[in-house]
Amino acid sequence: MPQAWSYPSTISHGYAACATCHYNPYGNGPLTDYGRALSATVMSARPPFSRATDEELAENSGFLGRQDRLPDWLRFGASFRGMVYASDLTRKGQSRFIPMQLEATAIYQSKSRNHQVVATMGYAPDPATTPTAKRSRIPNLISREHYWSYRASRNITLLSGLVDTAFGTRVPDHIAVHRKYTSLAQNDQTHGVLLYWTPKPWQVGFHLFLGNLYQKSALRHKGGSLILERLINDRWMLGTSLLHSKNDYRTRQMLAVHSRSRHGEGNAVLAEIGLVRNRSADATVSLANYIFLQPSLELARGLQFLTTFEYYTTKAFESEERFFRVTPGIQYFPMQRVEFRFELQTSRYLGQGVVNGDIYSLMSQVHLWL
Amino acid sequence: MALRFASAVLVFLGLLHFAAFGRNPDVPTKTCRIYRKQGNKWKALTPKSATKVLSQATLIRSIRPLKGERVTFEWKGISLATTQDCIKSETAPPPAIIHSQVQTAAHSEPKPAAKKSAAIALSLFNWHEPLSLTSGSDTYELSSSHFGFLFDWGMDWRLGHSWLWGFRGGAFFGMSEIAEETGGSTAPSLQYRLKGATVFGALVGPQIHYFFGKQDSQLGFWIPITARFSDWPNPTEGSKIYAVDPSPAVFLGLFADVQMPITEKSAITFSTGFTRSFKNLSWMLGTKLKI
Structure with missing residues (x-):
């Protein structure tokens, strides 16, 4: 998972803070050595036909094998995620392959590991909505993130560069309601400075950002966000996030409350509820509301039964239009560096005198990483 | 270009820090x-x-x-x-x-769980149900969505080391929303729209669960028989009187059921499955308390 988004359900194994396993204190992006070792010995099943002990699996969890093969100051990673998406199964029934992620990362760290420089380059497919004539102008090779991280003390980390906005929780699914409708999806990284402070039992993140400097100035969202999280006990992390940002076309304000909790060994519930207020240049204001809930049950080591419940409405506190999505599925890590996901997505729309039947879609994902 | 240069400078600065030795x-x-x-x-x-x-x-x-x-x-x-x-x-x-x-x-390992156990649960549910509006030979397809609360009681017996079987049943109350089945983006052909109409009823059925460890994590199936009642009005169009069918209804459901512990005596439960039709997914989400 060096380039993967984070799996917040790792709290089910006793790890509440993303910084335990990721270079980025709010998860996603490359894994630390410890994170790699955990992914091999806790998150993934034992490789078939292997007699290696967990300690040996942990030792061999590095890029191309043993962790000590590379000098301590240098780390690499690479990741590919693709999906076959069969949509609207009961009606039209179309299927297509979607390359979701193709990335490579290099990390340099000082011996004390107090200084880290992380750079990830990725392939970005042409957006389907972009006219063919304009596609040649859009670069396909882009910097997904690049930042310098400085651990000033045991409790304070400063991070500067292009990263994902610190807000709410992060999951790999970029069409999840709390990523899509907050405009915090796979291509929404921003340049800025992030302060990560961990006075126990709190975790505080303060992110000041200038927008993505590779974009045109008018499009860049400038602003700030704040995340406050508190470890209530060993099994429950509760947090809240605030964000204010503005570009030439709209002002965005968001508020979210999120929770990550552990329910027995290997099981977790991830929840986020949020409000998104958008004010456009012509002073039109909209207030949307979303709920994301994802319980995961560990059936065996490396094998999870996931069910995602999602709700979204463009008009919060009104019941005019409502969108529901329930997605039961299986997530399987047969060994470190390999992930399969099979999910049945059922989407439902209610409102304006319409009660539509469910739209069923089948998502089969494969994720390979080094 | 300037940005790329700045990025290169940033990486170079990072390289300089290799020499920095901290604690x-x-x-x-x-x-x-x-x-x-x-x-x-x-x-x-x-x-x-x-x-x-x-x-x-x-x-x-x-x-x-x-x-x-x-x-x-x-x-x-x-x-x-x-x-x-x-x-x-x-x-x-x-x-x-x-x-x-x-x-x-x-x-000092705790004693194994009792052979028989009982629990109550309160859940939020959302069921979808296909309906029709009929008058003589005229039939219009309707789609309904019921949202409400289910209160149930269950009794389980252990079957060997890892299995539980039992019965679970209870009563539900909710609001339904009904409209013509459009099948997508086409405009509804008949105007029959209800919002906030009451539905209520009872359901009972057998369940079987597999235990994961001693933490009360369970995955299984529940097959309830549901009796559903409603107060949906029957519309008229000129001399025609339409009836919403079926009302009331008795039908079978099939749910995949998951439980995960909160405390020793309480658990989160969630179920996804089908009621009456495989065209729509129904779900329940709630908490369970052992009694």
Whole structure:
């Protein structure tokens, strides 16, 4: 998972803070050595036909094998995620392959590991909505993130560069309601400075950002966000996030409350509820509301039964239009560096005198990483 | 271009920091290696079910990136030690601490769960149900969505070491929303729209669950028979009187049912499945309390 988004359900194994396993204190992006070792010995099943002990699996969890093969100051990673998406199964029934992620990362760290420089380059497919004539102008090779991280003390980390906005929780699914409708999806990284402070039992993140400097100035969202999280006990992390940002076309304000909790060994519930207020240049204001809930049950080591419940409405506190999505599925890590996901997505729309039947879609994902 | 240059400068600055030496790691590398080798030795002496937690503890050789986070190592729901306990100990390596705690815990292991158990649960539900509006030979397809609360009671018996079977039943009350089935983006052909109409009823059926460990994590199936009542009005169009069909209705459901513990006596439950039709997914989400 060096380039993967984070799996917040790792709290089910006793790890509440993303910084335990990721270079980025709010998860996603490359894994630390410890994170790699955990992914091999806790998150993934034992490789078939292997007699290696967990300690040996942990030792061999590095890029191309043993962790000590590379000098301590240098780390690499690479990741590919693709999906076959069969949509609207009961009606039209179309299927297509979607390359979701193709990335490579290099990390340099000082011996004390107090200084880290992380750079990830990725392939970005042409957006389907972009006219063919304009596609040649859009670069396909882009910097997904690049930042310098400085651990000033045991409790304070400063991070500067292009990263994902610190807000709410992060999951790999970029069409999840709390990523899509907050405009915090796979291509929404921003340049800025992030302060990560961990006075126990709190975790505080303060992110000041200038927008993505590779974009045109008018499009860049400038602003700030704040995340406050508190470890209530060993099994429950509760947090809240605030964000204010503005570009030439709209002002965005968001508020979210999120929770990550552990329910027995290997099981977790991830929840986020949020409000998104958008004010456009012509002073039109909209207030949307979303709920994301994802319980995961560990059936065996490396094998999870996931069910995602999602709700979204463009008009919060009104019941005019409502969108529901329930997605039961299986997530399987047969060994470190390999992930399969099979999910049945059922989407439902209610409102304006319409009660539509469910739209069923089948998502089969494969994720390979080094 | 300037940005790319700035990025290159940033990377260069990072490279300069290779020379920067901060604090010593929390655990010296040599000690870490010793822990790793000792992990295997302790594994041979510790029950197989504790292998995972032993491995986790052994891995704290890489404690440096933990940034002070406190992780509790657990075995069968019993807290054995924290990372801090393992780090502070100057005499025993982490695997030895875990091994010792597992031995102690094994002697005070809680008794196996009772053979018979009962529980109550309160759930939020959303069921979809296909309906039709009929008058003589005229039939229009309707789609309904029921949202409400289900209160139920269940009784289970253990079947061997890992299985539970039993019955679960209760009453539900909710609001329904009904409209013509458009099948997508086409405009509805007949105007029959209800919002906030009452639905209520009862359901009961057998269930079977598989147990995961002693933590009360369960995955299984529930097959309820549901009797649903409603007060949907029958519309008229000129001399035609339409009837919403079926109302009331008795139908069968099939749900995949999951439970995950909150405390020893309470659990989160969620179910996804089908009621009456495979065209729509129904779900329930709630909490359960053992009585």
